[in-house]
Amino acid sequence: MVNHALDQLKLDKKPVNLYAPVSYILSLGGKRLRPVLTLAACDLFDGNLQNCINAALGIEVFHNFTLLHDDIMDEADKRRGHHTVHVKWNPNIAILSGDTMFALSYRLVHSKSTGDNFLEVLNTFTQTAIEVCEGQQYDMDFETMDQVTIPEYLEMIRLKTAVLLGCSLKIGALSANASVSQANVLYDFGINIGLAFQLKDDYLDAFGDFEKFGKEIGGDIASNKKTYLYLKCLELADASDRKTLLDLSSSATQADSKIAEVLRLFDKYSVREQVISVMEMYFNKAVDTMQSLEVSPQKKHELISYAKWLYKRDH
């Protein structure tokens, strides 16, 4: 339903250099996780999916706008196996078509504006957009900071990743005329699955199966990213290992020997078990949050199963 509706967006407009990148990035696919969550949350309250499909698309367009601008900032050449917009076109076009996508996302979010909850939808979307920017700034700040604490890291991934999942679910619920407090339960569910998903990403980078994961293991280690694994290891390590880890993570090399040495330290301090434990905690917290919601047990089960299926993925 999401892909069909995305295909219906009229994006073959002029100027071509503005709209072609928008069509391009939206055509690269992906799980469409956020709009699916919006539709699922709407369905949970027996809402008419037609009342939230545009908002769902708006959230997907917003998400792709953030990917587009993030790719410029990260100087990433590839996105889902294809050239990024700033490589295929140029950085100026990438900046401006991103800006246009942000405006287009608002057009979609406020196009169905009849419900009682419309203002809450709008406030939620804007608040989330601001927080996603804050998260991205923290992520950039962390690259050059010597000391990042685990609470700071968790707050960064909450802002950069989790709030948009919470927002997707909340807007779906609001579109089905759920009460604000019911919608906030779904928001909290989204925050907690978002944290679990992001920690799972960190986990897979170090402990994933290369065949299934589809990218090189240890990419985060090679590029000295301050992931949960790294910060946890730093917290647990003795003075000598701590120095080794700090030295390794301040070296520009991407050598396999660096990755192997860091993985050895992760193993020594049971970082794998630590991250599994904390991501399980967030996932279970998400499921617990849903218990209080008085909706069809069957639909509740479907939403939780979908989240579990995503969470259990090993790629």
Added chain:
Amino acid sequence: MVNHALDQLKLDKKPVNLYAPVSYILSLGGKRLRPVLTLAACDLFDGNLQNCINAALGIEVFHNFTLLHDDIMDEADKRRGHHTVHVKWNPNIAILSGDTMFALSYRLVHSKSTGDNFLEVLNTFTQTAIEVCEGQQYDMDFETMDQVTIPEYLEMIRLKTAVLLGCSLKIGALSANASVSQANVLYDFGINIGLAFQLKDDYLDAFGDFEKFGKEIGGDIASNKKTYLYLKCLELADASDRKTLLDLSSSATQADSKIAEVLRLFDKYSVREQVISVMEMYFNKAVDTMQSLEVSPQKKHELISYAKWLYKRDH
């Protein structure tokens, strides 16, 4: 009132690298033309200015966001005599704080959401934001195009500059509960003064008084910008002068001799008189548009006088 309200925005937030550039660019001043037009349009319909001050600020924040991103794209070092954000900080911070300003502008625009015209306000703002991006893309496209027609140029400045003036006025009128058709009269007024203002900018670059204009005369000529003056001269010139003009405008030199030679051609083909005639036409069309509006003649006079004062400026 605008500057006071801007000072009240709480922008000393974290992350500092995200919000400090927002405060910085908003502190650089400027005429605050757009929010003043919003307030004036609200007053024209005897509206309560408190009902539109936030929307007025939202439009000013949006305008400054477009300046911030345009400065990255144009590689401009200075803005109002100060370093641009991407120079003072870096391009990544400039991209992201610009994105944040776009979201903050929406927060301001939809914060007073009680009026009957609220949806029209929101649709007008979003449509305008999209069109401003389209205008900027056309402006960038024109840099590398051999042939740009005068209608294409006028459409570009309509999108890049005029629609936001129209939007500022329309949203002010809507906030005072004017009818959509009354608000559209003000929108048309804004489009026409916007075109007149932009043509005046083109004019001042070539024919301004250096002492008053405050920047070098001929900057557009030096950088080969396809302004109205240039396109008009190309249209009127004979084959030989046309070739001279095309050769000059494809040369990378910024020499005074190039500027002098282009100004000589402008003089030969009475380009000065041509641009005066067309900008007067737009300004008069703006004033005529206002005749149909049934509001206090005194207030109508004040708004037109303000526009005239801006239009007559020689700097």
